[in-house]
Amino acid sequence: MRNVTLAEVDALPVAVLPIATVYPPDYLLGWHEHRRAQFLYAATGTMLVETDHGAWTVPGERAVLIPPDTRHQVRMVDVETNSLYIDATAVPWWPAECRVVEVTPLLRELLLAASDIDPRGGLDGRDEALLKLILHETSRLNEVPLHVPIPHTAALAGLCRHYLADPDLAVDNRVWAREAGMSERTFTRRFREEAEMSPAAWRSRARLLAAIPLLRHQSVTDVAARLGYATPAAFSYAFTRAFHSSPSSLRAP
Template sequence: MSAPERQQTSPERQDAGLWATLAKTHAAGTRLPVHQHRSGQLVFATRGVMLVETPHARWTVPPQRALWVPPHHPHAIEVLSATDLRTVYCQPALVAQCASFARRDEVHAVVASPLIQQLVLGLFNGGFDHPTRQLMVSLLLHTLQHTPCLPTHLPMPASEGLRRALALLLQAHQWQLPLHELAAEAAMSDRTFTRRFTAEAGLSFRAWRQRARIIASLDLLASGRPVKGIAHALQFESPAAYIASFRALLGCTPNTFRQGQHDNTAVADAHP
């Protein structure tokens, strides 16, 4: 999230009192600048892939997955492919009623189970009256507390130099750039780069780069690109190496993930 972007508080429909809904379709390349909401929000993509960026991390949200963003939490959204969004806004007073929702103050992605999907989509169904939809929103919040996190977050260092170096990887997908070139871009020695990176990002640069490649592959998976082509594009040694790395992070193979299936138990403790 670049510093010059102005934070905005985006308008929200408040016609439902403690909760509101918003359906939007965005073209690929759309960027919603840094903003925040008075409400907590669950953002669900029925189609497409979005990238949500906060001051400390980035979350890639593939189709049929969802992201919870707490109230007053600055974030920007970049639409990576044509996306249909369904957003449910929950006022803090409503979220507080679900006291066991332990992650209500954390940004986190979740696997959208069939129940979560039906609850979200049902809120846009005019056939349900307001009291029924109120119960659906409450059930949705209670369901989230039992839903494992999806480890599609990428922690980002705070230093401007380190972020500038990482842009070479994230924007140009130059995954095999040698460390000394990245350190030079950050105006640091190799040793200082690795030390500061680990201190600020919470994991080693090597582990971060591997994680970043896997997360970058989610958009390619959603586009229907073959696994072999994705492995080549992201400079893995082989398709087998990509599949093994993908499984290590997300608990399933790329094709299983693409089909919307997921082993929830494999990622239950993956979020830091």
């Protein structure tokens, strides 16, 4: 199915609903949730996924696994997606939190073929076999650690979400502590407790995630300079250390 809403077909008595969608540039799919698990594949562009607990950046030709009944929003940056909405009973192995995964060439072709399936007319034997194979393939994908946690305290979460939207090199712990209405020591301790990393380490990782959509249209050299790295080599080293992949390998198609 192409460019239909989940609400139109969610009640169909099938385990898997394949939906392909083309989104306008820089489109925000606001906070929502659905009863089915979602396999959200970015055929093009970059997706920025947020839940109450974290933020995930999904480059083109990768996917994010979204658990059922999970409140989330997604910013689509020049994105065409292939989604699978899956009954939770069909994927008992599904993760409890979002997870970005690599997508194999075989699965990409299967997702493309699935977009022509319309369960509203019933599923034939080929359709059922194709969807069953897709579910098997999605259970074998490797995770890509393109994620930062979001603290649960409202003041800290607000600081993090604002920073994700607009990383600012001038921000430091003193600035954040003042905005949160805490002493710097209390702020740093609480942030570590909730995010399991220091505020400085969190901001560094968030800046690296912000590099991914920029790499779609800019060189590694330009992105490194924009994010405040002294050299492209320093940026590439930090990026590879954080995400176990080079900047060039994660450039969105």
